[in-house]
Amino acid sequence: MATRSLRRSGLKLAAATTAVFGGAAAATVAVSDDPSTVLKLYTAVPVRLIRDSITAASIAFDYEYSLWGLAEGSIERSSVKHEVHLRSARKLQELCFKNGGIYIKIGQHIGQLEYLVPQEYVQTMRESMLNKCPVSSYDQVCEVFKKELGETPDKIFSEFDPVPIASASLAQVHVASTHDGQKVAVKVQHTHMTDTAAADQASVELIVNTLHQFFPSFDYRWLVDEIAESLPKELDFLVEAKNSEKCLYNFRKLSPRIADYIYAPKVHWNLSSSKLLTMEFIDGVQVNDVKGIRRLGVQPNDVAKLVSQAFAEMMFRHGFVHCDPHEANLLVRPLPSSRKTILGKRKPQLILLDHGLYKDLDFQTRTNYAALWKALVFADAKAIKENSVKLGAGEDLYALFAGILTMRPWNRVVDPAADHLVIQGNESDRSELQLDFLQCWLPCGFYDLGKPLLSETEESSTRTELHWMQEMFSFPHCILRVQTIKYQFIQFHFFVLINKYDLYLGGFVIFKSSGSARAKRGV
Structure with a gap:
């Protein structure tokens, strides 16, 4: 019976693959009028689609x-499931590397879904x-270079290192020197990205939709929607340059108190x-390089505070995240204007890179999101539900x-205990949340929960990043600073200090009037 069922599914997948090839071929023709490019794509795309189909089916x-036939909850099933997760994660990893481009973006996204997908996928x-x-x-x-600026890099720059210092899914970075002696970083888009992006997007969409038809629990259609929205922005580096400048402008105008502590590389527009x-x-050193941060004379806990504060400002005050x-x-680097203390310590400056993707949050969204985090901090189940529904999560989710x-x-979210926000990272929490995710999210698809998460939790991924910061940094706590925006009557401003032993909550409420404010010390 099982063999017959699998054979039927295999025949369906084989038939569906034909549709996948046809759809991707149409996308291939659409992306370019250049005959040589189209020929290149007709050669490359079928190979990539074969890989997609084989990997997905496998x-x-x-x-x-x-x-x-393995009983749910049995030790044998858990052991076998772990092995399947690991094998599947490695297959997916291999596919991402072979195809490159947006496939690596998908892999990176999966790697950020801590607690939501099996740990074998996240770690791999x-x-x-x-x-x-x-x-x-x-x-x-x-x-x-020749297509974009008309010359090779050795003509445009006085020096250009042909070996990149970093490579990402969409581009790689080279070190160069301008003719007036300035050291610069040059981000160069991978050549295949523009040519294959549309075809890759079409093939991924068709593969995901096909698999969902035959295996309903495999529902990653939300990922396709996210790629469709974000990829065009990320492929235009002029958008990234404008985002970078807007980000710094927002800090100078709206958050002047910490503006000096936030920086982004200046853009050379004539060479972009x-x-x-x-x-x-x-x-600078990466934000999770604890030893490197200490070598700079900077305290890791100061870095954690700064990262948290910077993204809180973007989320709740700027609305541009x-x-x-x-x-x-x-x-991270030492703040250029800071001096060493008598203990040899310096203040940190946070350098923000890769500004290709930002999310605009309107006033009402920020207000609701702020109220939701206030409810989460105080474990107020009624307010959590009310504000989640306002953000589009629905009565059930x-x-x-x-x-x-x-x-x-x-059960931990609404626990009235003072330490309910402690980041434990234990296996029972992880398993329970993953079970909720699989039972509620995947069968419903990402469409019900998609709006609030695609509109708000791009920036809530910042909170996920604070989780790995807590794990990476040797100090036992993480600062989560939640600042709401000024709305019509009230501004709530508080911070939460979390560690494995205690929770400290301090804050104040300001009742805003036209000319003055009354402050009431809280908690």
Whole structure:
């Protein structure tokens, strides 16, 4: 019976693959009028689609076949499931590296879904997708330069290192020197990205939709929607340059108190285009490099506070939020204007990199989101539900929404104990939240919960990043600073200090009037 069922599914998948090929081929023709480009795509796309189909079918059948007949909750099933997760994660990792481009973006996204997808996937993707991305050859780099600026890099710059210092999913970075002696970082888009992006997007969408038809629990259609929205912005480096300048402008105008502590590389507009971005070169260490931070004379806990405060300002005050805050995009250096204390310590400055993707949050969204975090801090179940519903989570999914934001199961979210926000990272919390995720989120698809999460939790991924900061830093606590915006009558301003032993909550409420304010000390 099982064999017959699997055979039927295999025949359906084989038939569906034909549709996948046809749809992607149409996308291939649409992306370019250049005959040579179209020919290149017709050669490359079928190979990528074959990989997609084989990998997707292999993963799906592995789960169906390996877990068939094993009792739910049994030790044997748990052991087998772990092995299947690990095998499948490695297959997906291999596919991402072979295809490159948006596939690596998908892998990076999966690596950030701590607590929501099996840990085998998170660890496999996280350990490889941030620092082992494919590299374009120097000839390919020269091809981009000639198309964009009309000359090869050795003509445009006095010095240009052909070996990149970093490579990501969409581009790689080279060190160069301008003819007037300025050291710069040059971000060069991978040559295949523009040509294959539309076809890749179409093939991923068709593969995901096809698998969902035959295996309803495999529902990652929300990821396709996210790629469709974000990829065009990320492929235009001029958008990134404008975002970078707008981010710093917001800090200067709206958050002047910490503006000096936040920085982004200056853009050389005359040496930039939609596929090339030339920026000021900045030395710094990654935000999770504790030893490196200490070597700078900077305290790791000061860095944690600054990261938390910076993203709170963006979320609640600016309404313009950096949506890719993983460790490779956050650098730390000593504040240039600061002096060493008698203990040899200096204040940190946070360098924000990769400004390709930002999210605009309107006034009402920020107000509701602030109220939701206030409710989460105080474990107010009624207010959590009310504000989650306002953000679009719905009457049925508010508990899951709260769990995703806090990375804790619902019983911990509403626990009145003072330490209910402690980041334990234990396996029972992880398993319970993953079970909620699988039971509620996937069958419903990302469409019900999609709006609040695609509109708000791009920036809530920042909170996820604070979780890994807590794990990376040797000090036992993490600062979560939640600042709401000034709305019509009240501004609530508080911070939470979390560690494994206690919770300290301090704050004040300001009742705003036209000319003055009354402050009431709280908690």
